[in-house]
Amino acid sequence: MDEKSLIATFDCGLADITAFLHDDALAYQSEKMANTYLFEDGNKNVLAFFSISNDCLNDLGEEKGFNNNIWNRLHRALRLSNPKRIRQYPAIKIGRLGVHKDLQGSGIAYQLMDFIKGWLILDHKPACRLLILDAINQPKQLKYYDRNGFRFLLKSDESAKTRIMYYDLDNLNA
Numbered sequence: 351m352d353e354k355s356l357i358a359t360f361d362c363g364l365a366d367i368t369a370f371l372h373d374d375a376l377a378y379q380s381e382k383m384a385n386t387y388l389f390e391d392g393n394k395n396v397l398a399f400f401s402i403s404n405d406c407l408n409d410l411g412e413e414k415g416f417n418n419n420i421w422n423r424l425h426r427a428l429r430l431s432n433p434k435r436i437r438q439y440p441a442i443k444i445g446r447l448g449v450h451k452d453l454q455g456s457g458i459a460y461q462l463m464d465f466i467k468g469w470l471i472l473d474h475k476p477a478c479r480l481l482i483l484d485a486i487n488q489p490k491q492l493k494y495y496d497r498n499g500f501r502f503l504l505k506s507d508e509s510a511k512t513r514i515m516y517y518d519l520d521n522l523n524a
């Protein structure tokens with residue numbers, strides 16, 4: 351089965367995210383903008399997917415409110431000693447993620463996130479401290495990321511459509 355037919359039946363219930371997998375994921379991959387990985391069952395059904403790219407959390411976000419308070423809060427959360435308190439943290443961004451709508455609530459979403467975290471720690475060669483994403487600002491998505499250890503970076507995006515969240519990959523060494 352080719353890649354296009356493999357992903358064609360996937361539906362996570364959110365049109366934008368499903369459409370990304372159907373229409374854009376392969377092009378993003380060939381342009382080296384984002385790599386997409388699939389969770390499949392033995393019958394080649396796609397159960398879940400995620401797309402990731404390299405990123406960096408840095409001061410370029412100043413206009414979004416990345417002021418001293420935000421950095422101080424982040425430094426405390428990361429428990430970094432003073433000399434290591436820079437304003438540029440290597441990160442991986444989860445651009446899109448979805449679980450098939452028939453499997454939501456089954457626990458597979460937690461397995462998916464555990465897999466992403468473990469795999470980045472084991473297989474990602476350049477150093478990477480944070481997993482970051484723009485979470486849809488809805489109870490289901492926020493609760494899912496909170497339960498998976500993600501924290502809000504900002505307070506100023508409380509009413510925005512999406513909220514920046516981060517996970518400290520150093521938690522996996524604790």
Ligand SMILES: CC(C)(COP(=O)(O)OP(=O)(O)OC[C@H]1O[C@@H](n2cnc3c(N)ncnc32)[C@H](O)[C@@H]1OP(=O)(O)O)[C@@H](O)C(=O)NCCC(=O)NCCS
Pocket residue numbers: 362363364367447448449450453454455456457458459484485486489490491493494497
């Ligand atoms: C977000 C997503 C991956 C979560 O997977 P899921 O299988 O639905 O996750 P769960 O059903 O285990 O729900 C996660 C938590 O949210 C809670 N939840 C589910 N629906 C909820 C709702 N409507 N309101 C509030 N909380 C909700 C669950 O109770 C669960 O909390 P728990 O751990 O205390 O039980 C999945 O819903 C999905 O693919 N959604 C469409 C695409 C999407 O939103 N991607 C993320 C973009 S940021």
